[in-house]
Amino acid sequence: xxxxxxxxxxxxGLAVDATARAVTAxxxxxxxTLLCAGGSIVDAAAQAAKIDGVSKVIIAEDAALAHxxxxxxxxxxxxxxxxxxxxxxxxxxxxxxxxxxxAALLDVMxxxxxxxxxxxxxxxxxxxxxxAIQTVKSTxxxxxxxxxxxxxxxxxxxxxxxxxxxxxxxxxxxxxxxxDKVEASKGPExxxxxxxxxxxxxxxxxxxxxxISALANKLDAAVGASRAAVxxxxxxxxxxxxxxxxxxxxxxxxxxxxxxxxQHLAGMKGSKVIVAINTDPDAPIFQVADYGLVGxxxxxxxxxxxxx
Amino acid sequence: xxxxxxVKRVIDYNVKAxxxxxxxxxxxxxxxxxxxxxxxxxxxxxxxxxxKGQASEIVVVSIGVKQAQDVLRTALAMxxxxxxxxxxxxxxxxxxEPLAVAKILKKVxxxxxxxxxxxxxxxxxxxMNATGQMLSALLGxxxxxxxxxxxxxxxxxxxRVTREIDGGLQTIDVKLPxxxxxxxxxxxxxxxxxxxxxxxxxxxxxxKTAADLGVxxxxxxxxxxxxxxxxxxxxxxxxxxxxxVEKLKNEAEVI
Ligand SMILES: Cc1cc2nc3c(=O)[nH]c(=O)nc-3n(C[C@H](O)[C@H](O)[C@H](O)COP(=O)(O)OP(=O)(O)OC[C@H]3O[C@@H](n4cnc5c(N)ncnc54)[C@H](O)[C@@H]3O)c2cc1C
Numbered sequence: 001x002x003x004x005x006x007x008x009x010x011x012x013g014l015a016v017d018a019t020a021r022a023v024t025a026x027x028x029x030x031x032x033t034l035l036c037a038g039g040s041i042v043d044a045a046a047q048a049a050k051i052d053g054v055s056k057v058i059i060a061e062d063a064a065l066a067h068x069x070x071x072x073x074x075x076x077x078x079x080x081x082x083x084x085x086x087x088x089x090x091x092x093x094x095x096x097x098x099x100x101x102x103a104a105l106l107d108v109m110x111x112x113x114x115x116x117x118x119x120x121x122x123x124x125x126x127x128x129x130x131x132a133i134q135t136v137k138s139t140x141x142x143x144x145x146x147x148x149x150x151x152x153x154x155x156x157x158x159x160x161x162x163x164x165x166x167x168x169x170x171x172x173x174x175x176x177x178x179x180d181k182v183e184a185s186k187g188p189e190x191x192x193x194x195x196x197x198x199x200x201x202x203x204x205x206x207x208x209x210x211x212i213s214a215l216a217n218k219l220d221a222a223v224g225a226s227r228a229a230v231x232x233x234x235x236x237x238x239x240x241x242x243x244x245x246x247x248x249x250x251x252x253x254x255x256x257x258x259x260x261x262x263q264h265l266a267g268m269k270g271s272k273v274i275v276a277i278n279t280d281p282d283a284p285i286f287q288v289a290d291y292g293l294v295g296x297x298x299x300x301x302x303x304x305x306x307x308x
Numbered sequence: 309x310x311x312x313x314x315v316k317r318v319i320d321y322n323v324k325a326x327x328x329x330x331x332x333x334x335x336x337x338x339x340x341x342x343x344x345x346x347x348x349x350x351x352x353x354x355x356x357x358x359x360k361g362q363a364s365e366i367v368v369v370s371i372g373v374k375q376a377q378d379v380l381r382t383a384l385a386m387x388x389x390x391x392x393x394x395x396x397x398x399x400x401x402x403x404x405e406p407l408a409v410a411k412i413l414k415k416v417x418x419x420x421x422x423x424x425x426x427x428x429x430x431x432x433x434x435x436m437n438a439t440g441q442m443l444s445a446l447l448g449x450x451x452x453x454x455x456x457x458x459x460x461x462x463x464x465x466x467x468r469v470t471r472e473i474d475g476g477l478q479t480i481d482v483k484l485p486x487x488x489x490x491x492x493x494x495x496x497x498x499x500x501x502x503x504x505x506x507x508x509x510x511x512x513x514x515x516k517t518a519a520d521l522g523v524x525x526x527x528x529x530x531x532x533x534x535x536x537x538x539x540x541x542x543x544x545x546x547x548x549x550x551x552x553v554e555k556l557k558n559e560a561e562v563i
Contacts, residue, residue, distance in 0.1 A: 175450045
């Protein structure tokens with residue numbers, strides 16, 4: 001077995017958490033060759049070499065790889081793919097953009113959002129917004145997987161893997177990057193935070209998110225939102241938790257004014273402890289909550305912030 | 309410019325999927341089925357482009373069982389012009405994998421020669437999030453996934469797309485022909501009016517089979533089991549904020 005894992009690298013460098021969690025999953029199979037691709041990648045690669053379970057880091061540096069565009073990154077991976085039995089990445093928006101493209105050109109199926117590796121060819125993944133877990137056995141020669149990072153712990157960082165630079169092949173140029181609008185979050189990152197405080201439609205405005213942020217600050221938590229809150233423009237899209245947003249599994253998830261639709265539950269059901277604050281005692285969120293408080297979030301949340 | 313929109317028939321998003329007790333899959337017999345919500349957004353976007361004069365014709369394509377006629381009729385009632393149904397399975401429980409769907413769509417596209425394909429970013433049943441990317445790869449086209457806005461520059465054959473990515477938003481330009489997969493915030497799909505539902509019955513719907521197109525739909529992933537996720541234990545209702553704080557500190561020990 002030999003595993004090629006696409007490291008998650010953004011403009012701000014290596015996304016250590018996402019990459020190290022995917023390594024934890026992949027190294028159950030064998031040692032991992034980590035591919036760092038980007039416009040300027042040396043620092044990220046040095047960081048990546050520290051991840052335990054990585055036997056080698058490959059650097060592919062080219063201006064055309066700068067923004068993780070699907071077509072050039074796919075061409076790069078295909079140029080390196082020979083000899084690898086598994087091509088893996090954390091299930092980030094970048095990898096979800098790129099790996100199905102890689103799989104199609106290898107004439108194999110992609111296996112998205114893997115939550116458990118049973119063997120070299122057998123994997124578990126959620127379907128139907130997490131209402132069912134499917135175990136699939138791949139008959140393809142190469143397995144292309146994305147890993148749901150929230151269910152794996154990050155690998156430690158005590159390694160010093162070899163770093164090697166590869167030649168980048170001619171890359172296709174069908175798309176042009178224009179801009180990224182990425183807000184640096186003040187607190188911890190949503191997908192790896194130990195505590196998440198989320199609000200739903202009931203929050204009513206962007207300004208009102210202030211009481212949620214105040215509570216989050218107190219708990220050193222990340223702020224999340226339901227789709228309804230994002231659609232209404234109260235919160236940015238990357239705060240969305242759920243089937244089609246981020247999947248989180250913190251120690252503590254506080255859902256404030258969120259009804260608990262299956263699509264939202266899909267993104268937070270794996271949390272260790274769930275707290276729900278809702279005025280409606282029949283809200284479905286209470287069915288998954290360890291602690292429910294029937295009440296108005298505009299009373300409860302400030303009180304909670306004060307008492308902590 | 310012709311636009312092609314693939315649509316999938318899936319369990320209605322309001323229905324909770326029930327796992328069959330023998331582990332063989334999710335029970336879809338006598339369950340309400342609908343057009344995949346993301347595909348509905350894709351159809352809406354295509355119609356809006358046609359209404360703005362930027363598209364000439366909208367062809368909707370569904371791949372699966374014969375019953376997928378329903379979702380094609382829905383798309384026609386919304387405003388698509390014509391439909392193609394590619395029958396690839398007899399049993400409603402058989403899901404055609406994204407790779408096979410992409411191969412079938414590629415054949416259809418070689419015939420139809422659209423300038424743009426707008427697809428949903430994922431189907432809410434298998435949650436694969438793969439078909440658009442795979443199709444784009446097989447065609448050798450550009451791709452813009454998870455789109456929340458789409459602006460077409462017909463004169464220069466370029467589409468400008470805002471994409472929802474992990475940290476926020478990304479804007480890219482893609483050369484046409486291209487494949488755009490849509491996210492939830494692109495638009496709010498219209499309801500079909502009764503007269504339009506009647507009119508849709510007379511719109512053309514062509515039927516083919518996967519075999520006609522020479523595509524092998526044998527799954528690459530064999531399904532070993534489908535299981536219920538571990539259930540969460542029922543919790544308790546606390547009566548005050550101070551009780552909540554006490555429980556979180558001393559019982560759950562998470563703060
Ligand atoms: C294809 C698809 C994908 C989707 N993906 C996602 C996803 O990824 N994430 C997601 O979240 N949703 C998703 N949804 C949407 C989902 O179905 C729900 O519509 C959404 O989660 C509802 O958000 P909400 O709970 O904030 O709003 P609502 O359902 O409107 O609930 C608001 C809640 O607030 C309570 N409330 C009102 N006032 C107060 C108050 N003052 N104090 C306390 N409580 C109060 C109400 O009792 C109610 O329970 C998706 C839907 C579809 C169709």
